[in-house]
Amino acid sequence: MKLKLFVSVLAVALLAASQARAHHSFAATYLEDRTMQIEGKLVQFQFRNPHSFIHLEVKDEKGQVVRWSVEWGGAGQLGSQGVTNETLKYGDIVTIIGNPGRVAEDHRIRMTSLRRKSDNFGWGQRPGEVVN
Amino acid sequence: MLRVGLRALFLVLVISTPAFSQLNIVGEWAGRYHEDQGDRVPGDVNGDFTGVPINEAGRRYAESWDVRRVNLLEHQCQPYNLAHIYRGPLQFRIWEEKHPATQEIIAYKIFIGTYMQSRTIWMDGRPHPPAHAPHTFMGFSTGKWNGDILTVRTTHIKKEFYRRSGIPSSDLTTVVEHYIRHGNLLSHVMIITDPVYLSEPYVNSQEFGLMDRGNQNWLYNCEYKMEVPMDQTKVPHFLPGANPVQDEWAKKFGLPLAGVWGGAESTYPEYMTKLAANTPATTLRSGPALPPRPNEVHTEVEAVHVQGNVYMLVGAGANIAVQIGDEGVLVVDTGVATMREKVLAAIRKLSTKPIRWMINTSADADHTSGNETVSQAGQTLNGNPADIIAHEGVLARMTELNRPITERPLNTYFEDGRDFSFNGEAIFLYHFDGHTNGDSIVYFRGSDVLVAGDIFLTTTFPVLDLPAGGSVDGLLAGLNKMLQITVPKWLQDGGTYVIPGHGRISDEADVVEFRDMVYIVRDRIQDMVKRGMTLEQVKAARPTLDYDGRYGVESATKFVETVYKLLSEKK
Numbered sequence: 001m002k003l004k005l006f007v008s009v010l011a012v013a014l015l016a017a018s019q020a021r022a023h024h025s026f027a028a029t030y031l032e033d034r035t036m037q038i039e040g041k042l043v044q045f046q047f048r049n050p051h052s053f054i055h056l057e058v059k060d061e062k063g064q065v066v067r068w069s070v071e072w073g074g075a076g077q078l079g080s081q082g083v084t085n086e087t088l089k090y091g092d093i094v095t096i097i098g099n100p101g102r103v104a105e106d107h108r109i110r111m112t113s114l115r116r117k118s119d120n121f122g123w124g125q126r127p128g129e130v131v132n
Numbered sequence: 133m134l135r136v137g138l139r140a141l142f143l144v145l146v147i148s149t150p151a152f153s154q155l156n157i158v159g160e161w162a163g164r165y166h167e168d169q170g171d172r173v174p175g176d177v178n179g180d181f182t183g184v185p186i187n188e189a190g191r192r193y194a195e196s197w198d199v200r201r202v203n204l205l206e207h208q209c210q211p212y213n214l215a216h217i218y219r220g221p222l223q224f225r226i227w228e229e230k231h232p233a234t235q236e237i238i239a240y241k242i243f244i245g246t247y248m249q250s251r252t253i254w255m256d257g258r259p260h261p262p263a264h265a266p267h268t269f270m271g272f273s274t275g276k277w278n279g280d281i282l283t284v285r286t287t288h289i290k291k292e293f294y295r296r297s298g299i300p301s302s303d304l305t306t307v308v309e310h311y312i313r314h315g316n317l318l319s320h321v322m323i324i325t326d327p328v329y330l331s332e333p334y335v336n337s338q339e340f341g342l343m344d345r346g347n348q349n350w351l352y353n354c355e356y357k358m359e360v361p362m363d364q365t366k367v368p369h370f371l372p373g374a375n376p377v378q379d380e381w382a383k384k385f386g387l388p389l390a391g392v393w394g395g396a397e398s399t400y401p402e403y404m405t406k407l408a409a410n411t412p413a414t415t416l417r418s419g420p421a422l423p424p425r426p427n428e429v430h431t432e433v434e435a436v437h438v439q440g441n442v443y444m445l446v447g448a449g450a451n452i453a454v455q456i457g458d459e460g461v462l463v464v465d466t467g468v469a470t471m472r473e474k475v476l477a478a479i480r481k482l483s484t485k486p487i488r489w490m491i492n493t494s495a496d497a498d499h500t501s502g503n504e505t506v507s508q509a510g511q512t513l514n515g516n517p518a519d520i521i522a523h524e525g526v527l528a529r530m531t532e533l534n535r536p537i538t539e540r541p542l543n544t545y546f547e548d549g550r551d552f553s554f555n556g557e558a559i560f561l562y563h564f565d566g567h568t569n570g571d572s573i574v575y576f577r578g579s580d581v582l583v584a585g586d587i588f589l590t591t592t593f594p595v596l597d598l599p600a601g602g603s604v605d606g607l608l609a610g611l612n613k614m615l616q617i618t619v620p621k622w623l624q625d626g627g628t629y630v631i632p633g634h635g636r637i638s639d640e641a642d643v644v645e646f647r648d649m650v651y652i653v654r655d656r657i658q659d660m661v662k663r664g665m666t667l668e669q670v671k672a673a674r675p676t677l678d679y680d681g682r683y684g685v686e687s688a689t690k691f692v693e694t695v696y697k698l699l700s701e702k703k
Contacts, residue, residue, distance in 0.1 A: 025296045027177045028199035028377065048355045050208065069360040076351065102377070103200065108360050 026131075029071075030099040030110040038068055038109065042092040047085035049074045051131075054088065054111070056096070069108040070096050073131040081129055093117040097124070154237070155280045155313050160346025162223045164317075164339040171295070172219055172338075177384060178377035180297045185396035188416040190299055190329035193678035195375050196652060197298025198368035205364055206615055206644040209354035210624050211247035213269045213292035215301045215324045218338050222246040225346060240275060240282075248352040248623060253284050260287050264436060264446050266637040267303050268625040282311040290625075291645050294324075294334065297381070302328035302682055303642070316342040328681035331417035332396045352623070365612045367651040371659055372673075388412040428498075428634060429468055433478040438637060439629050440579025441555055443482055448475045449498035453583045453631050455576055457555025460488040461510070463518075464574050464583045466502030475502045476509055486511045489554060491561065492522040492541050493585025493633065494568045495529035495600065503539040519543045521550075523563045525570025529600055564610035567594065567633070569601025573610060575617055582617055583631045584610075588646055590635025592687035593653075593676065596694040604654050604695050611647040618643060649679050654695055661699045670696055 026032065040058035052072040057065050072078060075085075088094070095115045101108035111131065113124025123129050165173050171180070181194055201207055212220065223245040229238045242251040253275040260272055271289035275282055284307075291303040305326040312319040317339055324334040358364075370376075382392045391398050391407060394414040406412050430447030435454070438444050445452035448467030452475060455462040461483050467475050479487065487510025492500050503520060510518025522541035530540045549562040557578025564571050567586035574583040586595060587610040596602035618628040618640035630638040656675040665673070674680070676688040 025177070025199060027380075028297070046355075046357050046359070048357065049352060050354055051359070053357070053359045067361055071359070075353075106200070106360055106362070 026099075026110060028102075029108075030101055032099050032110075034100055035097055035112065036100045036109060037095060037097045038070075039093070039095045040068065042088055042090060042094055043067070044090075045085070045088045047075050047078070047083075047087075049076065052078060054094075054096070056094065058107075066107055068096075069106070070098065071108065071110045071131075077131070081123075083123065087121075088116070154277045154282070157240070157282060157311055157313055157318065158226050158228055160223060160225045160343040161318050161340035162343045163221055164341055165221065167337075167339070168219075173221055177381050178297060179379055179381035179392065180295065181299055182381070182387075182392055182394075183399055184294050184299050185330050185332045185334055185399055186299055186393075186416065187329060187331040187395060187681075189678045189681050191393055191395070191416055192372065192674075193300045193329065194298040195372060195378055196369045196678065197375075198370055199296075199298075200360075200362075200368040201648070203360050203362060204367070204644070205356045205358070206620075206640055208356040208359065209620075210292065210641060211249055211269050211352070213301060213305075214251075214271050214286055214289050215305050215307050215322070215326075215334075216292055216294055217244060217246060217249060217270075218320060218322060219295075219336065220246055223343065223346065224340075244270075246352075253282075260285075264444070264636045266626070266629065266639060267642070269623075269641075271307070280312070284309040284311070290641055294329075300329050300678075302326050303645075304328055304682065318342070330396075354623075365608070367648045369648075369652045369655070371656060372675075390414055429471060433467075433471060433474045435478050435482055436637070438579075438581050438631060440576065440581060441557065442576050442579045442581040442631075444631050444637060445475060445478050447471065448502070450496065450586070450633050451583075451631050451635075453574070453581070454479055454482055455555055455557075455559075455579070456483040456485065457557075458485075459555045460485040462489040462491070462554055462559070463487060463506055464491045465493055465499040465585070466490065466506045468498050469501035472502035472505040476505055479506065487518045488512060490518050490520045490541075491572065491574055491583075492520060492526050493572050493574065493583065493587075494570055495522075495526045495533070495535075496568075496586065496597075499585070499633070500526075500530075500535075500539060503541075504536065507538065521545070521561070523561075523570040523572050525563075525565075525568060525601060526572075527570075529568065529570055562610075562613055564613070565601055565603045565606035566596075566610040567600075567602055567607065568597045569603070569606075571606075571610060573614060580619075580628045581631065582614060582628055584614060584633060584643075586633035587611060588614060588630060588632045588638070588643055590632050590638060590642065590646075591683070592634065593679070593683045593691035594650060595687070595690065596698070598694055598697065602694065604650070604698055608647065608650055608654070611643060611650065614643050615640065615647060653679070653691070654699070657692065657695045658699050661696065667693065667696050 038058050040056035042054060043057050044055035046053040051074050054070040056068045058068050060066050096111055097113045098109040098111040115122045225243045227241050229241060231238055237255045239255055240253040249270050251270045251273060253273040255275050267288045267290045269290050271286040273284050273286040275284040286307045289305050292301055293299055294301050308323040310321040319339055321337045379389055382389045390412045395416045397403055397414045428449050433445050433447045436444045436446060441455045441457050443454045448471035450465055452467055453464040490507060507517040507520055512519050520541035521543045524544040524546045527541055527544050551558060551560045557576055560575040561572045571585055571587055573587060587607055594607055596604060620627040620640045624641060626639055630643055632638055653676050657670060660670045671692055675692060680688050
């Protein structure tokens with residue numbers, strides 16, 4: 001029974017890995033040993049392959065609005081976690097925690113967790129809610 | 133009596149069974165990842181160049197690789213190529229296509245779950261396509277059984293990578309695969325030969341298990357979008373020596389960088405002695421010299437159907453495009469003088485309708501020396517010889533060179549572009565100062581074929597004709613325009629086809645690699661000019677090193693000289 005469970009978990013992990021491995025290496029794009037937090041208005045939700053992206057308008061220290069790109073999982077991977085293209089909407093105020101991009105001027109972040117202000121909807125806190 | 137009957141029946145059955153009986157490899161197969169797990173499943177970190185026999189060109193390419201390049205629209209949805217795809221986690225399905233009468237295997241079909249790639253392995257002895265045929269990510273494969281081993285040879289593979297850390301695989305790669313079945317296991321051995329980026333064959337193997345429940349495939353409905361706001365004409369890359377992450381892998385595992393970069397030498401057991409003696413330095417070998425550029429003037433002119441109404445004529449010097457239809461014939465460029473009658477004959481074989489229009493993409497003799505012959509054989513609606521259209525820079529150049537009036541384009545334009553309709557499709561001309569100051573690219577909208585002239589080549593580095601007003605920035609502008617026009621099909625093969633000035637039929641993936649190369653080499657030379665380096669110093673630094681094996685050292689030298697001159701003058 002244990003072996004069966006292990007095999008199933010392995011199969012799921014490999015399948016997920018096959019989806020995640022595609023496109024590009026996260027380690028090459030993001031500083032995986034650091035985290036940062038941003039909060040802003042959602043202006044675009046690209047629920048798609050190879051990876052989903054959220055664009056946020058975020059105010060910097062000078063009050064200037066900067067567009068941030070938040071990288072998330074592929075549509076297939078997120079779909080298996082219950083995320084759909086209607087999960088997030090234009091205008092949502094969300095807080096994102098994630099790994100910053102290696103090039104600061106790119107204003108990009110790889111999401112590890114999300115929280116929506118209006119209804120406290122969250123992603124990244126429950127087991128399995130990861131982008132790998 | 134019964135025994136005799138059974139014997140006879142057995143004989144009949146044996147006789148009617150085909151003489152061949154290959155091992156069955158049909159089924160759904162899934163990877164086993166006990167070997168090279170770190171590389172194959174989670175993927176690599178920056179700077180993992182171990183185990184691949186790269187040469188110095190491969191190393192330079194990988195050093196320059198900035199992963200943000202995959203955020204460019206044209207790169208986002210590109211799948212792994214054949215030399216790479218079996219190294220990732222995957223399932224694949226094999227089935228047979230058999231001749232209905234003889235039941236001989238005509239082909240094996242393979243559907244690879246990762247990136248939804250489809251392959252055909254032809255078993256009927258057909259030859260591989262000619263050099264001018266388009267490439268695809270899975271290439272063109274033929275197979276043969278040797279005992280119980282299926283051996284497959286694949287050519288015409290698009291450029292991609294051996295590993296996502298930036299180790300490139302070129303479009304001159306040949307892959308030989310061996311499929312060996314042991315019960316419910318399938319061993320897959322790949323022997324990859326790449327004259328551009330490998331100093332010796334790259335051999336790897338994978339194991340696959342037969343699946344009872346198949347179809348666990350990844351549906352790759354990839355959609356390219358602006359993921360990160362960035363200038364799509366700027367190609368992310370690192371200047372030589374400036375890659376900040378290239379030693380991450382070495383540091384992570386406490387390996388000497390020289391060993392990680394070691395190429396072929398570091399893949400042999402003897403290298404352990406060097407490591408133990410703390411003398412891990414290796415010398416990466418250069419790739420073998422590229423064979424001389426094939427003669428583009430053949431004994432005969434061959435017409436190749438590209439798409440829709442458009443054909444490419446091969447064998448008369450520069451490539452020629454011919455559009456045919458109810459209204460007549462349009463010809464883009466006319467080749468060298470010695471082949472002009474054969475060019476005309478080839479056009480006449482495609483259509484006997486009148487040649488109405490001609491277009492010259494530049495004034496170069498290898499593109500325009502058949503002008504008079506083709507024009508005189510044609511007729512406009514007004515009864516004149518076929519009209520030759522070109523940017524006025526072409527007319528100026530031909531006049532300067534005292535080319536006969538009958539060869540010159542008298543229907544010129546000076547603006548950024550023009551368009552007209554012929555044979556039921558819109559035709560667009562766009563002007564750029566690229567190879568010369570009179571370059572045009574020509575887009576057939578209905579056929580979805582783009583004729584690039586010498587702004588895009590697959591045989592050499594770009595040729596910037598400075599006396600004729602060539603410009604590297606103009607060339608890049610032309611290539612970027614081409615990338616705006618080209619739209620790949622789903623899964624990134626085909627879609628808009630591109631006829632280069634010289635070389636094989638291409639698509640967007642080929643153009644973007646060429647654009648990236650021009651951009652990167654220009655940036656490197658620009659940096660050297662800024663640092664006050666002389667031309668000799670720049671040449672010695674080999675700013676084209678990673679592309680020399682692909683486009684040739686001779687044309688590299690000229691390219692570097694002309695770019696250096698242009699950028700020095702701008703300084």
